[in-house]
Amino acid sequence: MDHINQKPQGNAPEPVPRASSDPLLVTKFLPPTLSHELIARPRLLALLNAGLHRRLVFISAAAGFGKTTLLASWVRSLASGHHLPAAWVSLDAGDNAPVQFWTYVLTALEQCQPGLSPLPVASLSEIPQPSWQAVLTALVNNLARQREHLVLVLDNYEEMTEPTIHAQLAFLLEHLPPTLCVVVATQTGSPFSLARLRAQAQIQELRTKQLRASREEITTFLCNVMDLRLTEQETREVDVRLQGWWAGIRLAALSLEGGAHPSELLQARQGTQPELFAYLVQEVLNRQKEQVQRFLLRTSILPCLCNSLCDTVLEQHDSQFFLEEVERANLFLNPLDEQRQWYAYCPFWASVLRARLEQTSPTEVPLLHLRASQWYAAQQMRSNAIQSALHAHDWLWAALQMEQIPAQRLFFLKYAQLPSWIEQLPREVVRERPRLCLAYARSLFWVAHPGITESWVHDARSAWTRAQRREEQAASTRGVHEPETPASLLGEIAALQAAIASFYHGDPGATRAFCQEALSHLDEQQRILRCHITLAQAQANFSQGYFARSTQKMQEEWSQIKAEDDRVLEGAYLYVVIQEMILMGNLHQAWQLCEQALHALQTLEGDQSTWLCWHYASQASLLHEWNQLEEAQYLAEQAIELGEQAEVLAFLPLAYTILMRIALSQERLEEAQKAFQQLDYAWRVMPSPYRTAIWSSVDQMRLWLAGGHLEQARHWVRDLEQKDPLVSPLARERQQVACVRLLLAEAQPDQALTLLNPLVKQATVTQRWNHVLEMWLLQTQAYQMLQRQQDVLSLLSQAVHLGAPEGYIRHFVDEGALIADLLSQLRQQNPRMEDLPYLETLLGAFNQQPILQPTDRKKEPSLSPQPLLDPLTTREHEVLHLLARGASNQEIAEALVVVAGTVKHHITHILNKLEATNRTQAVVRARALGLLSQGE
The missing domain is CATH 1.25.40.10 (Tetratricopeptide repeat domain)
Incomplete structure (x- = not known):
């Protein structure tokens, strides 16, 4: 299939101006414009107005109950009657990532109230992965300074399934000042708890019960809007059969308008509401001209429609005529702007049309998506092009579109979904593309098992080698085109391998080898990557306990970092x-x-x-x-x-x-x-044995000893002795210090000193005074056990002198009562010592320690966790057990033979039921509830 970007046909609508080439859609910020006048619903507008002074207005009902229509009408009444600005965002599946979601929200707020967004809207797409916690905090502070009241409408929120988005929105709602009212419209229940908002009377809820059309509204609609004259009995039948369901009423009216008899229509299907809906759709579709039916079905794949896009997808030149025809026929096509350039089908109507298209023309669907993707690509709407290509299952074209993203922009805001896009591609497609392998590996660095990240980096290197061989074989025909696998790309791969070797493995030899390889391939202009290599070299030195080697080099590059104004790199360096x-x-x-x-x-x-x-x-x-x-x-x-x-x-x-x-x-x-x-x-x-040793080994030993779990501590030491020693000298030192603490707890001071003495010497040589101080205090306790009193007080005096200038306290106090007694002795023997004020501070800190006897701990009541109100399903239990083992979404999908999207759906339900905002909290709560064993 020819993958050439087609030129745009006609004039495409202008998107929101952006600093990037992948703009936001302006239509998503506009309440839909109703093609035909509908009836007024003052009782519902009154309920919405009553919610203006609350933090949240929550509207929940199935598709077709008029949520969007009601909100659009309400927003217009606010503008005209209350002069109250409203920011509107129509969400879709493409916004199901925190960066994309909040970009649209902040842009909507900024357009409504300039200066409100904590980030400059013009550069949102240029910012790599922000911390939204800090952004939302700044947004709350900005809102608190506003005098004017503001409304934020989030329509179609059911499209958001990412737990992180729910947690962030819940955070915003919890801290909102009275100047903002958030309106959420969704087809599902709330994915976050509303209990606190209800208790505080800070929520106005509209459910199906309130949204149902009343008998009077049905009569008014059929008579005044559709010009249908039904008897009172026939209207009652419509009401009883359709239960105030606006979508069904509108479809029934269209069918009746076409000549169907009310009694025949209502008796035609006695099944469920979806069956009636399908019947009504067929009644409406079947009454349309064949060309209109074709237009409706084949454009239903598009989230938004415009003349040029429809022409491309349908391979015709008269789409504008059909858009106007469908709008005049009231076939659920709403204009999204005043100029009527962009349109969108009502969601329930589009979903049924798509289902019907899949039934009647399944082989045509991928081709329609591919044409849409090519149109988007011609318009430089890269994200839309990629998403449509994925829908088309044209993996090569989708991969090509992803590779068109400039390497330096891969992790900017607008491409935050790149990892999820890559996950949808068959692995064999990605494995042949070094850029995509590398991009995916980078995205996994902080969030995935290190082994998985390394696997993708290895794939990137292998793909680069294979591509390089292909290019060498075809060199005579390539001409002057830029190679797809430049040497600098190999340098980028090596730089990432250096980062993995230094951060996760603490392997200085491997790190330096990768750094040398990277520097030999990178261009001089790739200054930021060269700074990352310096960071990897610094981490390698850190793993050895030597800092002087890297400090000078980092200082030399500091001016370069400041010049680049790369705040992320600046933070990493610092x-x-x-x-x-x-x-x-x-x-x-x-x-x-x-x-x-x-x-x-x-x-x-x-x-x-x-x-x-x-x-x-x-x-x-x-x-x-x-x-x-x-x-x-x-x-x-x-x-x-x-x-x-x-x-x-x-x-x-x-x-x-x-x-x-x-x-x-x-x-x-x-x-x-x-x-x-x-x-x-x-x-x-x-997992990272190196990081575990550096960060946690000593403190976990202190916990076991404090709790009297000596056997657990001994088992850890025995297990350590059977493993190969870590490459990092610093990591081995921390493990040995943990062993020393166990030896002292078992009253084995000679063995403890045998381990400690060379460690102290090495730490002193490298001037790691933080570790020296800790080890001196451990030596002091060993000397005390051996009754070497002179060594005890001499070494303790050195420790006090070392700790005084920087104000060390917990190093001393956490060693317990023995050190307190020895410090008291030191004060008595040296009442005029230089560090006496600091020594008094230390003794005062000991006196402030809480006294908690072991018997007190036993008396503390044990609160039994409350059972779940909504128990987990069998499948959710399976997912939970895999989560507890640390499995990724993809690994869970493979284990359960489902798609990754299904796994996300299950995880969302698990988090909601366990009242957790992330996996870690869910596992801990599940263990407390007895849903998991302590070993899981």
Whole structure:
């Protein structure tokens, strides 16, 4: 099939001006214009007006009950009678991703009230994956400063099935100021809890009961609008049979208008409402001219219609005539703009038309989608072109369209659905395209099992090699065209492999080899990628415990990063430097860098990226060390919320470790155990032995020892001894420090010192004073067990002197009463020591510790979790068990032999029933409810 972009036929309507080449559709911001006057419904308009001073107006009813028509009429009445601006968004399946959804919402609000959007609308499409938590917080603050009231209408919300969108909208509703009323219209129930809004009287609900047409409205519609004269008995039959269902009433009226007798019509089908609907559709369709029927069926695949698009899809030149004809016939075609350039079918009508098309002409459907895709491509509407190509199952054309996206724009806002598009392609198609393999691997870096990411990078390299061979064989016929597999693409692949080797494996040798390969292939102009390579090299040095090597190189490139104004890269650079500063013991400098990073990321003109969660976690860790536990916990929870909403799964183990550490410092063992369960699940989803050792090994040992679970700790050590040692010296050190803590708990000080002494020496050489301080305190406890009192006080004095300038507290206090007693002895022996004020601060922190006896813990009541009001189905139980094992959507789909979309549907229902906003919360709650075993 010839995949050549066709030239647009006629003049296509103007889209919303954008900074990108893939514009937003202006028609989605406009309430539908009714082709024919319908009856007034003052009782419903009064209910909607009553909801204006509440946060949410929720309208829920099946297709065909007049939700959109009612809202369109209401919005126009607001503009004329109340002078109240309303932002309108007509949602569709293409908006089922947070970035796309919020782009349309923010653009609608900005058009309605300039300056309201926290991000500049003109550059929305140029911003890589923002942190919507921060964006929504800024939006709430902007709304709170507004004096004018505003309405936001989200029509067709049933198209949104992504749990993240539901959680984000629930967050917005919970914090809305009184200046905004959100209206949600959907064919389904609420995907998020409405209980709190109901309790606060902050919701106005309209359900099927309110939307049904009354007897009087039916009579008025049939008589005044359709000019039909039915007897009172016949009108009653229509009412009884159709139960106030507007779609059925309108279809019945069209059938009656065509000559059908009321009694025959209503007695023709005595089955269910869908059966009657299908019958009525057939009655209406069959009465149309053959050319009109053909037009209706074949254009039903289009979410929006215009003359040029329809001409292309139908391969004709008179579509404008049919658009006008269908509109005049009141066949559920509504204009979307005042100029009547764009139209859309009513959703219920379009769905039945599509079903009928599938029945009558199934082989023609892919071809229609392909023609639409080619029209979209000619209009530079890349996203629509890709989606239509996927509907056409023309995988090669769809892949070609994806490859047309410039590499530097692949992860910008408007292409956030790229991973889901690639998932719909057969893997054998993607595996032959190195750019798509690489793009997909990049999208998975933070959110998928590292092995899966590596598999796709390997596929990218293999595809590049095969393509390179093909190009070499065809070199004589290629002419001067740019090669499809330039060497720089191989450099990009190697750069990503370097990032994986450094971050997930802590393998300095492999990292440096990949970095060297990448630098040998990248162009000089690819400055940002070169900065990413420097980051990978810094991570490699970090895994060895050496920081001086990378600090100078990063400082040299800092000016380049600032010049590029890449806020994400700036945040990443600062995070690496902050971690180095913390390990080097420069806590105050680390805090200042955190503030600098947060300021850069939160600047409205720049990107508000998912790197925020990493810096919140760093601040939480610093506040914990300074004994500001409540503030630390708040920031840790904020970091987790950001990480979960943005689905940065690679980050969550770090945040849950910090949360567990804070709970241990507060001696809240149940809270610490809960955080550990979440941590354990997070590591199963994103396994990385290197990161587990670096982040969690010491704190999980402290939890086992605090809870008296010595056998569990011993089992961990035995298991560690049977495994091959990790490549990273720093990771091996953290594991050995965890082992030292067990040895001290078992009163084996000699063995503990044997392990500790070389570790202390190496940490001192590399100036990792944070670790040195921890190990000195462990050595102090070992010396005390051996009654080496002089060594005890000498080493403890050094520890105090080391900790004083940066204000270390929890390093000392978390070691318990023994260190407190020894510090008291140190103060008595050296009453005039240089660090006496700091020593007094430390002793004061010990005195503030909560006293929680083991017997008190046993007396604490155990609250039994409440059973689910809506139990999980058998299939949902299967999905839940796979979720608990850390399976991805695709892996669940393959295990259950279903499509990925079905898996998303099941997960949405599971989250709703468990009152969870993400997978981790769902698994933890399911385990508490006994739906999962503790081992799952």
